[in-house]
Amino acid sequence: MNELSQLRQVAFAPAHGADIADALVQSSGLRVEEERRRGRGAGLNPSGRFEEKRRESFDDGWQSLEELEPFKTTVQIEKPKTAITRNDSPDIPFDRSVNPYRGCEHGCIYCFARPTHSYMGLSAGLDFEAKLFAKPDAPRLLERELSKPDYKVKPIAIGTNTDPYQPIEKEWRIMRQLLEVLSKANHPVMIVTKSAMVTRDIDILSDMAAKGLAKVAISVTTLDRKLARTMEPRCSTPEKRLDAIRQLSDAGIPTATLVSPLIPALNDHELERILEAAKAAGASVAGYILLRLPLEVSPLFRDWLLRHYPERYRHVMSLIKSMRGGKDYDAEFGKRMKGEGPYAWQISRRFEMATKRLGLGRRGVALRDDLFIRPDGGGIQLSLL
Structure with a gap:
């Protein structure tokens, strides 16, 4: 019995109800064969929402689907005009960030950044995990922007969209180069990652931290290796992430844990x-x-949940909707990160009580902005006066 047949058997069982069956019907035509997506998070690869045509896989009787190759990671070079991305969101603690990569090989099924691949004419599903974009010019562009006379220093966040320490960083080393630029300029930086590869850069980060210029947050979603393997297939294991926290902390680098998403x-x-x-x-x-399911992420997560935890599908989605005003997601500022309602309040109270008991702070150390040394030129036109 193949995967789809097994899902049909579970989904259409009376105990599980029509909502699961509906989800199965909606996703089955878009599901990619298991052998082609082995080691990936998403099971679907739907067309981007801006595309004129929609694609759907079906067996034409000539076994053509069996001849398709597995999804392999490919990397294209992207040449942005700027390195720093600005935002004015009131519920995040930074107004600027740098993203060395677009797409993420970690394959976290819940990743809220997946819909950004639609702007490239690609799918938020398997394309997001396999068709990646690297920005090798980002360090040079960053230095150029820091060189501008009107640049005002505030901490730069890295890893807030896609992970800067995803597997392809081993080869491209763009994140390492970005840190070298920031370190040379004494510019504050805060990093979020799920990868133990961050320990590679302890030499730079420890020097910056000694000046009050760096801090790192390691996202630990679960301690269950099986759940982590299916939900975040190419991330560091939970044990390695905890070890990364230990190594960073021992090196004097302020380190936080981010339980995200719940x-x-x-x-x-x-x-x-x-x-x-x-x-x-x-x-x-x-x-x-709290788990966020914007745009294309919702059907991808629903399909994943149905494949791996069909017996929990109804309960999980019901609780999510109870915290999102009856919807899969509510993007309103002030609600999108924590949700609302009794269940969201319960999680908030549990977190508050646990952090108080353990002596964990709710806010990180403030980074210094008074040591900044403007890079010399950085490729911009200098004054002749």
Whole structure:
């Protein structure tokens, strides 16, 4: 019995109801064969929402689907005009960020950045994990922007969209070069990652941290290796992430743990255990974010949940909707990160009580902005006066 047949058997069982069956019907025509997507998070690869045509896989009787190759990671070079992206969101603690890559090989099924691939004419599903874009010019562009006479220093966040330490960083080393630019300029930086590869750059980060210029947040979503493997297939294991917290903390780098995302009835019961493990590893600050399902992420997550945890599908989605005003997602500022309603309040209280008990801070150390040394030129036209 193949995967689709097994799902049909579960989904159409009376105990599970029509909502699961509807989700299966909606996604089955877009599902990519398991052998082609082995080691990936998404099971679907739907057309981007801006495309004029929609694609759907079907067996034409000539076994053509069996001849398709597995999804392999490819990297294209992207040449942006600027390195720094600005935002004015009131519910995030930074107004600028740098993204060395577009797309992410980690393949986290819940990643809120997936819809950005639609702007490239690609799918938020498997394309997001396999068709990646690198920005090798980003360090040079960053230095150029920091050189501008009117540049005003504030911490730059890296890793807030896609992970700067995803596997292709081993070859491209763009993140390493960005840190070298920031270190030379004494510019504050805060990093978010799910990868233990961040420890590679402890030499730079520890020097910056000694000046009050760097801090790192490691996202630990679960301590369950099986859940992590299916939900975040190419991320560092939970143990390696905790070890990264230990190494960073031992090197004097302010380190936080981010329990993100919390998914009701799937990993939210681990909240206290994750915080305890992170504290034991040396984390001094903690935060959490509730699961976000914007745009294309919702059907991808629903399909994943149906494939891996069909018996929990109804319960998980019901709780998500109870915290999102009856919808899969509410993007309103002030609500999108934490949700609302009794269940969201319960999670908030649990987090508050656990962090207080463990002595974990809710806010990280403030980074210094008074040591900045403007790069010399950086490729911009200098004054002749």
